[in-house]
Amino acid sequence: MSDSKPLSKVEKIAIASSALIIGVGIIYWFSQVMNVIELLEMAYG
């Protein structure tokens, strides 16, 4: 694999969409974990 070539259009789209998926995924699952932690604190102090 070569990393010296300029990125093609397909690669740029792949990077942007991958970054979007990873970003949204991290935010979504982080918020779900925080909700569980909040619920556990309400239940058990």
Add this chain to the structure above:
Amino acid sequence: MELLPLSFFEWAETSFLGYIGKNYGGIYATFGQSLHLISLAVLGGSVLVSDLRLLGVLLKDVPSEVVADQAHKVFRIALIFIIATGVFMAAAIAQKLFYNAAFWAKMYALIAGILFVFLVRRPLLKGDHSQLNPLTVKLVAVASILVWISVAATGRWIGFS
């Protein structure tokens, strides 16, 4: 935010598929749940094999193009079974699913995953991987694993919410 109106789910539950799923537990368990979970396992396996190869974790002695091509063939078949069995299972409890946040999270994740695979990942990987930036390939692999784990996790979550 719901993708389809409640009236559609009300209709689905009274449809032929909804009737079969609701009244014949054996058919629901066999052709619905069992095939759905097996298909998800096959799809997850194809995703993991392909993406972990792209990340350089396994099958290093096999060209990544070969692994990606073979895994994609399996992926497509598993996806067809997942959607078919998923529609059947959903029809039986359609109105309940409409009010289930995990169901909509799964639908969004599934749509994102399908669009990502067929519009981004496959066009990127169908050529010579040596011509691609290695960081781009690894980023795509991580995103692919994340989106399909999200589909599986939110899918199982439906049963517990």
